[in-house]
Amino acid sequence: MSDPKSFHMSPEEFRRQGHAVVDWIADYHSRIESFPVLSRVKPGEIRAQLPPNAPEHGEAFDAILADIDRVVLPGITHWQSPHFYAYFPANASGPAILGDLVSAGLGVQGMLWSTSPACTEVETHVLDWLVPMLGLPENFLSTSSGGGVIQDTASSATLCALLAARERSTKFASNHEGCDGRLVAYCSTQTHSSIEKAMKIAGMGSDNLRHIEVDKNFAMRPEALASQIERDIHAGLTPSFVCTTVGTTSSNAIDPVREIASICRDHNLWLHVDSAMSGTAALCPEFRFINDGVEFADSYTFNPHKWMFTNFDCNVFYVAERKHLIETLSILPEYLRNQATESGAVIDYRDWHIQLGRRFRSLKLWFVIRHYGIEGLQHHIREHVRLAQEFSGWVRSDERFEIAAPVLLNLICFRLRSGDRINQDQANQLLMERLNASGDLFLTHTKLDGKFTLRLCVGQTNTQARHVERAWKRILEETEKLESS
């Protein structure tokens, strides 16, 4: 209370409450297995506990923190629980949380190199580290023609790739002459929905997105892509962009990037590779087969915020030719002019993404890489893949189940065989609902070959053998209950 006119938190109080918050987070992580993984609240239940109006007078911090337990926790789906197998993970870790805290503490806005040189240079450097760590092509390095940037999400990265493709295809004239509705983009029927959204936002129109059919492993068929491109050229359209996926969201399928790349080269199409979750696997040399053909990509993206122990949000986006991206997104109003920028000697990341301002996100990634080391990261990725393969073995050896897609890494797509189609779908849905309602684990579903399919992704930071064993045990128990009802 040194200044009676100030409502701010004093540094002393910040220190005290900060310790309490860190204690709270550590306690949360140590008791996380005691919570039902999927939140059980009904719509509106959380809001109903909040006062209708904001407080007129400031409240004690203890009261605020107490409400995290009372109000917030019941409405949390515990993504950091080792029993979380749903969607793809959004895993966190101690070093990442602390890196994020330091970033908040510095409170830097790194839109330009000059607004905090460290924010730019640490990012550039850490993303250069990642290139050899993942066995990615050297032209993604900042020291060559390309470079990397941290974005919020893969969706944003894909949008930037599409915008750069649009500009390259129109010789950077679309902003003068408009987009004439003739640019066409290609993806597979399994591609993430973010590409369709990007088509809408980029003004290219979702009608101009072609969903190319897939093979029996749910990977894009290159010959189907080639013939669709021919048809579009014949119809007077301009093929511009192909989005390939290394590890689709639905089944972890891997598009044949090398073959698709040669089609892209024939027609001067921009080749983008979306490896949102699976990209992390390339930390291990034995899984680098997933990067086959990536050396021909114009752009590549993966999410350390999925499987690389780095808190959401942290997406990494590489381009092979940074000049295309920068020319697409660069804006220089008078009030941002500065000597460093004019000299051309620095990177201004505001020209590498949609928004202007940016957080110091590379800190958490830097903390993670330095804490684990390459060895530590490899160890945990290998362990997740090993556990997933073990799980798939259990599924295969039980004749009541079938595997629905190749288990290449850490995602298992499987289902009960029983009954005709309708009953089979119902049985699988019921099994999933009962498992999730039990709170013992959380998994989600997809549709493959038109059939309701369970997805179990082993990728949560703390998932170990005992958790996966328990998941299988619970699946068997609920299956037996289903069969006897």
Ligand SMILES: *Cc1c(COP(=O)(O)O)cnc(C)c1O
């Ligand atoms: C999760 C995912 C995305 C979207 O990720 P965001 O970072 O949430 O935008 C895109 N593509 C694939 C293949 C994904 O699995």
